[in-house]
Amino acid sequence: MPFTFNGCGTSFYGKRYPAQDGSYVTTKWVTGLWIPLLPLGSYRVRPTGKGTNAVVYHSLNFQTVRVPLCWPQVRNVYIFAAPILALIIYFSWPDIQKWWKYDVMKSSTTRLALKQEPQSYQPAESELPLTSKQASAACGKVLKLDKTAFVKLDLINRLPQVVDRSGFTDEEIKLTSADELRDEVFEAYSLAFLTWEKPAELSRATLDKNLIKTLSSVDQSKLSIAERMQYDAYVVKFKRMLLNAFDLGRRDARISPCP
Numbered sequence: 001m002p003f004t005f006n007g008c009g010t011s012f013y014g015k016r017y018p019a020q021d022g023s024y025v026t027t028k029w030v031t032g033l034w035i036p037l038l039p040l041g042s043y044r045v046r047p048t049g050k051g052t053n054a055v056v057y058h059s060l061n062f063q064t065v066r067v068p069l070c071w072p073q074v075r076n077v078y079i080f081a082a083p084i085l086a087l088i089i090y091f092s093w094p095d096i097q098k099w100w101k102y103d104v105m106k107s108s109t110t111r112l113a114l115k116q117e118p119q120s121y122q123p124a125e126s127e128l129p130l131t132s133k134q135a136s137a138a139c140g141k142v143l144k145l146d147k148t149a150f151v152k153l154d155l156i157n158r159l160p161q162v163v164d165r166s167g168f169t170d171e172e173i174k175l176t177s178a179d180e181l182r183d184e185v186f187e188a189y190s191l192a193f194l195t196w197e198k199p200a201e202l203s204r205a206t207l208d209k210n211l212i213k214t215l216s217s218v219d220q221s222k223l224s225i226a227e228r229m230q231y232d233a234y235v236v237k238f239k240r241m242l243l244n245a246f247d248l249g250r251r252d253a254r255i256s257p258c259p
Contacts, residue, residue: 008032012045012062014073022046023063027073035088036081042070116208127199130254140196140253153252159185162248166241172234181241188242192249199250207246211239 012026013036023046029036045062089096130138143149150156163181173181188207195202215235220228 010040011036012043013077014070016070016073017044019044025067025070025073027070027077029077033088035085036077039069039074039077042067042073116205116212127203127250134255135197137258138196138254139256139258140193142258145190145193152258155186155189158248159189159245162189162241162245165244166237168234168237171230172237175230175234181238184238184242185245188245189249189252192246193253196250196253204243204246204250208239208243211242215239 009031010028011031011034013029014026016025018024023044025042025044027042028040030038030040043062043064044067045064048061048063135141139153143152160182162185163178166181168181191202191207215238218231220231223231
C-alpha cells in the first residue's frame, strides 16, 4: 500500500477509467515533498478504508490489481507536477548550488585526504645500508651543515627549487609565505642529513606518519567549508614538499659524491 512520511514515500496519483464497482485506474509514484517523481506502475484499485492519516505520515487501504502502465495518466501527472517542481527549483536554486558546491564537491576531495604512502615498494637508495667504503665517503661524515656545506652542496639554489616544484598556487603560498616554506624545507633536509647513519630510527616512512598526525590535528572547526577545501589541497602539497626535501637531504648525506 502507498505510504508517505513527511511527503516522501509512495502515493497513488491520477484517476482514470472508473468502473461501476467504484474501482479506477491509478498510478503509484515515488514522491518527494508530496511531488510525484517516478512512476512505479499502474493499478486498478478500489478503496477499502480510510487508512491512516497523521500529521507526518499518511497511508491508504485499497484492493489492487496490477495493470499495464497508464502512459496518458503518467503524462498528465508530469504536466501537473512539472510547473510546481520548476518553481521549487527556481526559488531554491541558491541553496541547491551551495549544497552541490560544499557538500557534493566536498566529498570529491577525499582523494586529497592525507594518507601515508604505501610501503610495498622497494626501499629508496637513500635508505639502503652502506658498505664501509661508501660510509667513509658519505658527505654526512665529512660535512656539517654550516656555511661551507651550503656552498659546496649549493643549497641556496637547490632548496628553493623543492618549494617551486611542489605546485603551490599563489593563494596557497599566502597561507604562510615563501620564506616560511623554504625554512620548512631546510628543516626537513637537515633532519635527514644529520641522521643519515640512523635510517632505521628516522626513516622516510616515520616522517610521513608523523606529518600526517601533525597536519591532521589542526583544528578546522572555525574554517568555512571553502577554507577547509583549500586547506586540504594545501597540506597534501606541503607534506609532499617536506618528504621530497627529506629525500634530498638523506641522499646528499649518504650517497651523493661529496664535493
